Amino acid sequence: MARLVPAGMAPPQIFLTVARHGELFKEMVDSGLLGPTGLADRRRLAPPLREAVILRTCAAARCDYEFNLHEQTISRRMGLSDAQITDLREAAPDTTLWSRELLAVLRLVDGLVQRLDVDDATWAELRRHFDEAALIEITQLVGHYTGVAMLAALVKPAFDCYR
Numbered sequence: 001m002a003r004l005v006p007a008g009m010a011p012p013q014i015f016l017t018v019a020r021h022g023e024l025f026k027e028m029v030d031s032g033l034l035g036p037t038g039l040a041d042r043r044r045l046a047p048p049l050r051e052a053v054i055l056r057t058c059a060a061a062r063c064d065y066e067f068n069l070h071e072q073t074i075s076r077r078m079g080l081s082d083a084q085i086t087d088l089r090e091a092a093p094d095t096t097l098w099s100r101e102l103l104a105v106l107r108l109v110d111g112l113v114q115r116l117d118v119d120d121a122t123w124a125e126l127r128r129h130f131d132e133a134a135l136i137e138i139t140q141l142v143g144h145y146t147g148v149a150m151l152a153a154l155v156k157p158a159f160d161c162y163r
Contacts, residue, residue: 003029012069013157014148033144045137048079049102055080055088056106057142060113063149065157072162101129105138112142 005011011019018034019025028034032042045053055075058067067089075085087094093106104125111118118126126135 004034009162010160012160014065014069014152014155017151017155017157042137045134045141046079049105049138050141051075051078051080052084052088052098052102053105053109053138053141054145055085056109057113057145058149059089060110061146061149063145063152065152065159066145066148068159072160100125104129108138109142112139113146 004015015025015034018028025034051070051074054070055067058064058070071085076082081097083094084097087097088106093103095103098106104122107122108118108126111122130138
């Protein structure tokens with residue numbers, strides 16, 4: 001746990017839940033799947049983009065637990081403004097807060113979480129802004145955090161309080 005959580009900070013409830021399966025937790029940490037900035041942070045995506053994907057996924061999957069955890073601990077450090085964090089919960093993003101490329105990413109997240117699909121126009125827009133590796137990584141990130149939402153729905157962890 002020391003590799004994941006700063007000294008003096010209580011581990012998030014979701015980490016403690018996964019740690020109950022010691023072998024799985026160790027594999028996730030040792031492989032780098034789980035790290036101090038969350039799941040699957042390979043440091044290839046810009047931090048604000050990555051964090052927007054995570055929060056939008058949590059919002060679309062109705063996972064208040066994980067949204068709250070990130071909002072309290074990391075979202076601002078990753079470069080998101082208070083207005084952007086709030087906006088990621090809205091059904092229709094405020095187009096004045098996001099670039100065209102990030103608006104396309106938010107549409108991708110919504111499509112993947114809600115329909116497991118993305119429309120052709122959104123995909124074409126994404127291809128103009130991102131290479132194939134980035135789009136694969138974004139899609140996998142959505143999948144990882146959808147899995148977190150499922151786990152949180154199952155175990156119903158108490159909200160962590162870091163303020």
